[in-house]
Amino acid sequence: MFSKKLLPLFFAVLLVLSGCAGFKTGDSKSADSGDKVVIDFWSFWGSEIRRPVIDKIVEDFNKSQDKIEVKHTFVPWGDIWTKELAAIAAKNPPDVVINDINATALRGQKNQAMNLSQFLEKDDISDRFYEELWNATLYEGDSYGIPFNTDTRILFYNKTAFKEAGLDPEKPPATWEELWEYAEKLDVKNGDTYDRIGFYPLWGVNSDVWMLNSDGKNFFDEDGAPIIDSEANRETLEWVLDWHKKYGANTINSYKSQIDSQQGNPFFNGKLAMYVNTPTFYTQIRDYAPDLDFGVAMLPEREPGSGNTSWGGGFVAEIPQGSKHPEEAWEFIKHLTDVEAQEYWAVKNFDNVANIKAAENAAKNSEMPDKDKVVYQMAIDNMENTLLTPVPVHAPDFMNLVNPELDSILLGKKSIEQGLKDAQQSLEKLTEKSK
Amino acid sequence: MEEVEVAAKKRDEERVASAHAYFDNIHTKRKLLSLVNFILLAAGSLLILSPIWWMISTSLKSMAEVMTYPPTFYPREWNWDNYIKTWKAAPFDTYAINTITITMLVVIGSVLVNSFIAYGFAKVPFKGRGILFAIVLSTMMIPGFVTLIPQYVLFSKLQWINTYFPLVVPAFFGSAFFIFLLRQFYMTIPNELIEAAKIEGASHFRIWWTIGLPLTKPALATVAIFSFNGAWNDFLGPLLYLNDESLYTLQLGLQVFKGEMNTQWNYLMAGSLLVLLPVIILFFFFQKYFIQGINLQSGGK
Numbered sequence: 092m093f094s095k096k097l098l099p100l101f102f103a104v105l106l107v108l109s110g111c112a113g114f115k116t117g118d119s120k121s122a123d124s125g126d127k128v129v130i131d132f133w134s135f136w137g138s139e140i141r142r143p144v145i146d147k148i149v150e151d152f153n154k155s156q157d158k159i160e161v162k163h164t165f166v167p168w169g170d171i172w173t174k175e176l177a178a179i180a181a182k183n184p185p186d187v188v189i190n191d192i193n194a195t196a197l198r199g200q201k202n203q204a205m206n207l208s209q210f211l212e213k214d215d216i217s218d219r220f221y222e223e224l225w226n227a228t229l230y231e232g233d234s235y236g237i238p239f240n241t242d243t244r245i246l247f248y249n250k251t252a253f254k255e256a257g258l259d260p261e262k263p264p265a266t267w268e269e270l271w272e273y274a275e276k277l278d279v280k281n282g283d284t285y286d287r288i289g290f291y292p293l294w295g296v297n298s299d300v301w302m303l304n305s306d307g308k309n310f311f312d313e314d315g316a317p318i319i320d321s322e323a324n325r326e327t328l329e330w331v332l333d334w335h336k337k338y339g340a341n342t343i344n345s346y347k348s349q350i351d352s353q354q355g356n357p358f359f360n361g362k363l364a365m366y367v368n369t370p371t372f373y374t375q376i377r378d379y380a381p382d383l384d385f386g387v388a389m390l391p392e393r394e395p396g397s398g399n400t401s402w403g404g405g406f407v408a409e410i411p412q413g414s415k416h417p418e419e420a421w422e423f424i425k426h427l428t429d430v431e432a433q434e435y436w437a438v439k440n441f442d443n444v445a446n447i448k449a450a451e452n453a454a455k456n457s458e459m460p461d462k463d464k465v466v467y468q469m470a471i472d473n474m475e476n477t478l479l480t481p482v483p484v485h486a487p488d489f490m491n492l493v494n495p496e497l498d499s500i501l502l503g504k505k506s507i508e509q510g511l512k513d514a515q516q517s518l519e520k521l522t523e524k525s526k
Numbered sequence: 527m528e529e530v531e532v533a534a535k536k537r538d539e540e541r542v543a544s545a546h547a548y549f550d551n552i553h554t555k556r557k558l559l560s561l562v563n564f565i566l567l568a569a570g571s572l573l574i575l576s577p578i579w580w581m582i583s584t585s586l587k588s589m590a591e592v593m594t595y596p597p598t599f600y601p602r603e604w605n606w607d608n609y610i611k612t613w614k615a616a617p618f619d620t621y622a623i624n625t626i627t628i629t630m631l632v633v634i635g636s637v638l639v640n641s642f643i644a645y646g647f648a649k650v651p652f653k654g655r656g657i658l659f660a661i662v663l664s665t666m667m668i669p670g671f672v673t674l675i676p677q678y679v680l681f682s683k684l685q686w687i688n689t690y691f692p693l694v695v696p697a698f699f700g701s702a703f704f705i706f707l708l709r710q711f712y713m714t715i716p717n718e719l720i721e722a723a724k725i726e727g728a729s730h731f732r733i734w735w736t737i738g739l740p741l742t743k744p745a746l747a748t749v750a751i752f753s754f755n756g757a758w759n760d761f762l763g764p765l766l767y768l769n770d771e772s773l774y775t776l777q778l779g780l781q782v783f784k785g786e787m788n789t790q791w792n793y794l795m796a797g798s799l800l801v802l803l804p805v806i807i808l809f810f811f812f813q814k815y816f817i818q819g820i821n822l823q824s825g826g827k
Contacts, residue, residue, distance in 0.1 A: 113624065113690035113773050131769070137782035138790065139615055167781030170765050177766050180675050181682035185769075353789055354584075355595035362595065371787055379593035 127160040128419045131185035133175065137165035144439040152426045159419045161187075175411060179203055184411035186420035187427075192227050192238060192405040193481050199230035200484045205410040208233040210421045219428060220445045221474050227481040228407055236407030237428050238445030240436070242369040243403040243477040244296055245469055246391070247376070250384040252277055252287065252364040263388035267330060270365070270391050274337075277364040285342060288357070290365040292334055293343075294350050298497055299480075300367075300402045302327045305393045307400040309480050310493065310518065317486075317518035319493065320511040323393070328500055328507045330393075335501065359383060370470035373463070374441050387469045389476060403477040405445060443470050450474075485525045492517045585609070585796035592791045605792070612783075612796040620772060621779040628693050628764075628775065629757040635697035636704060636753035637746050643700045644708030645734045649720050659709070666702045678766055688769040693760070697753065704749045711745035712738065747815035755805060776801045 136145045142165065149163045164185070166174055171188070178184040190198070198204040211217065211234060217225050224238040250260035256276040264270040274289025292301055303309060306323035335343065346363070350356055357363040359380035366372075367390065376383055389399040408424045410417050426432055433449030436442060438456045441463060453459065454467045483489065493514050500510040584592055585608055586601045612618075646652075647659050681692040715738075723733045739746070764775045780801060783794035 113627065113768075115689065135786065137616070138785045138788075139782075141785065142782075164769060164771055165782065167765065167778060168784055168786055170761075170781075173762075174766055177675055177678045178687075181679045181687070183682050183687055349595060354791055355593045355597060357595055359593065360595055369787070375593070375788065379590050 127158060128416050129160045129162055130187065130416050130419050130423060132161050132163045132187040132423065133166050133171060133185045134163065134189045135166060135168040135171045136189075137167075141440060144436055148427065148432045148435060151432070152423055155426070156422075159422060161423050176203070179411050179413055182413045184413050186410060186414040186416050187408055187423055188411055189239060189406050190236060190409050192224065192236065192241070192407045193479060194487075195228045195236040195407055195409070195481070196230035196484050197482050197487055198409070199233070199235035202412055204235040205412055205414065205417060206233050206235060207237065207410070207421070210417075214425070216425060216428065219430075219447065221447060221477075223403070223474075223477060223479055224405060224445050227479045230484065236409035237424050239406050239408050239428060239433075241403055241405030241443045241445050241474075241477075242371065243443065243470060243473045244300060244367050244390060244401045245370055245473055246365060246367055246388045247358060247372065248365045248386050248388065249358070249361055249363075250386050252361055256364075260384075260386060263386060264365075264391050266391050266395060267393050271333075274365065285338070285362075287361060288338065288342070288346065288363050290334075290363075291338060291343060291346070292331055292367070293501075294347060294363070295366055295368040295372075296402070298328065298331050298501070299493070301331060303402050303478060303480070304390050304400045305397065307398045307478065309478065310489065311483055311486070315483050315485055315522060317489075317515055317522060319518060320515035324511060325507050326393070328497075328511070331501070332507070355379075369443075370466055370473075371442055373466040377462070387466050389469075389473055399473075399476045401473055401477045403474075403479055405443075405479075437467075441467070443474075483522075486518065486521045489518055489521060492521060581795045581799055584791050585793075585799055587792050589790065589792055608792050608796045609800065612793045612800070615793060615797075616779045616782045617772070618776070618779055618797075618800075621774055621776045624690075624773060625758060625775040625777075628690055629754055631690075631694045632697040632757035633750050633753050635694065636701065637750050639698050640700050640704035640749055641708050641739060641742060641746060642734060644705050644712055645730070645738050647705065647709045648712030649715075649717070649733075649738075650730055662700075662702050662705055664702075666706075674762075674766075681767065687767055688773065689767075690773070692767045693757075693763050697757075701753075704753070708742060708745050708749065711742050715741055744815055747812060751808065751812055751815060754808060758805060 132149065134145055136142055146163060149161045153160055172190060175184065175188050175190070190204070195204065199206065216237070217234070220238045221241070224241055225234070228234045228236045228238060246263060248263050253260040253273075256273075258273060258276060264273045270290060277287060277289035278285060279287040292298075299310070302319075302324045305327040306321070308318060308321065308323070310317060310319045312318050346357055356366075356375070358366040359376065361383070370387075373387075376385060390401050392399055408427050410420045410424070414420055428446055430446055430449045430452065433444040433446035434452045434456065437444045437449055437453035438458050441459075444450050444453070450471050454464055454471055459467065496505070496510045496514040496517075499505040500507055505513070583598075583600050586604050586606065587598070587608075588603060588605055591598060591602055647655060647662075677692075678687075681687060684691075686692050686695075719737065720733055723737055728736070759777060760775070761777045764778050768774055768778070780794065780797045783790040783797060
């Protein structure tokens with residue numbers, strides 16, 4: 092009785108197993124189509140906007156030659172690197188992966204990404220890219236990833252609000268002092284609440300961006316020694332605290348939760364007159380607040396001459412350690428970061444690209460509407476001011492030490508002097524330990 | 527005489543009236559109490575259901591409306607076609623079939639195998655049973671993330687990456703929690719029953735199949751539901767083991783709406799609701815077992 096009932100079940104299961112593609116074992120990569128080498132390319136670009144663009148770039152490459160076939164796979168944002176790590180550990184990684192530019196050196200040090208100098212010796216493509224981006228990919232002088240796209244931080248301001256407040260809409264604030272004056276004029280108070288807020292520095296970016304902006308210096312100097320406890324940083328935090336006092340915790344928190352939710356932004360409907368974000372924020376204005384009359388500008392300087400330093404990041408294309416077809420992967424990366432593919436990416440996605448020529452072409456591309464061009468040109472111009480803050484290999488998790496100190500300063504639990512001193516000390520300890 | 531009668535009648539009437547008043551009072555009190563109860567419960571359910579409403583309302587909005595400030599409570603325009611667009615944004619048909627395949631196999635495996643193992647631990651006396659059971663239970667203490675990479679390497683050596691084997695096969699080797707749950711249930715079945723069957727000449731296999739399985743139905747339903755939920759909602763497993771997009775599951779598919787900058791909230795919510803639907807339906811059909819399962823979990827049985 093038992094076997095009569097159970098056997099058909101087992102057969103049914105077996106049938107399902109054999110019929111399903113999911114139950115065919117073996118290395119999928121060895122299943123080459125004809126004489127072509129199939130290489131696996133993982134990205135997190137699966138949205139209806141980005142997917143077709145990257146697929147077209149891959150298709151162009153596949154058509155351009157008959158030796159390599161790139162198979163593009165979408166892997167969810169953020170989790171893609173968990174998967175990559177597991178695959179590297181199992182010695183079965185893909186051949187090209189898009190990864191965070193700021194931790195490229197770290198992956199080089201940890202032997203997760205392949206040293207690309209062997210390919211660069213033959214064809215040096217380093218001059219395609221912004222120097223700041225290229226340098227971020229280096230570990231001990233060798234590159235471990237090729238820059239793909241990037242970003243920067245610029246100031247968006249509402250021109251209509253400027254006119255209402257009696258300000259010249261073609262003259263955005265140039266210094267921190269002006270920023271404050273403008274905000275005072277742009278504020279519209281209604282009892283205890285605000286109908287319009289002029290500006291608050293910590294919406295869209297964190298205080299570290301302003302500390303970078305204040306003197307163009309990162310938390311570490313060229314030799315990797317921590318320099319967070321500086322005069323400029325102290326002044327920056329004082330300035331931030333002034334803003335905090337001006338609007339009060341309640342107003343700031345309610346706006347911040349709205350901005351962080353990524354569902355709607357007070358800048359769209361004029362409740363916020365000035366806002367710092369990446370140039371791609373423009374696509375949201377274009378799509379969700381098409382009637383908004385706005386302008387873009389570089390970040391103001393702390394004082395005349397201190398520089399409009401901004402902060403950026405981006406992504407690289409890298410070959411994971413253990414890839415079976417690094418030569419072919421390199422060919423594909425060259426295509427991915429060449430002018431044609433990069434310009435196409437830039438125009439279709441309105442995204443900053445790492446290739447200088449492609450970025451400049453994109454700003455003049457006839458497919459881009461005039462308004463897009465204005466913002467895009469600003470993004471390119473701002474690249475000169477943009478610094479990256481690559482994670483130092485000797486202090487990988489330094490932000491976990493700095494952030495609590497910055498938080499307690501902003502919450503008023505610690506004085507600025509004390510907080511920065513403590514941050515400096517823990518960073519010194521961290522660098523000491525890993526040396 | 528008459529006077530007495532009248533007085534008695536009057537007294538009776540008064541008594542009845544006071545009784546009426548008393549019962550009326552109790553009645554209204556009860557009514558009031560149930561009304562208060564109702565209001566409290568309704569408020570509580572509204573509170574708990576409000577995120578669901580938020581999902582539904584967001585799923586029907588246009589992206590421009592999702593982005594308006596202040597947010598709208600219900601959609602100004604009801605975009606029912608969001609659901610169609612969502613389903614078409616990625617090959618969700620394939621993802622659904624894949625998810626169903628994996629889930630079915632996991633449920634079948636979990637129900638049969640765990641029950642079989644639990645039967646052994648509960649009803650078959652053998653040397654070292656206690657220690658073995660303790661070892662099985664101790665595997666519950668190991669956090670999943672610790673075994674993640676070794677497991678991945680193991681499956682990779684078996685050439686099982688990019689197949690459903692790593693997602694399905696472990697279900698056929700028992701899970702400590704389910705074994706424990708079913709063993710506790712088996713303990714409530716009298717040994718006499720098993721022995722009687724033994725005397726009749728039945729093997730342990732047959733006893734498990736013909737007596738054990740039917741008698742443990744409520745516990746099996748719990749295992750089925752939990753393993754269904756586990757497999758249906760599993761994200762990390764498919765993420766790590768599947769490389770071909772044609773093998774992807776629904777949970778991975780939903781991620782196309784999330785990007786590094788923007789999230790397509792309306793599609794994400796529509797997709798999430800569609801994926802959530804089978805779980806909700808399952809809950810209503812098996813509500814009884816769900817609650818029993820909670821009792822089982824807390825060791826009430």
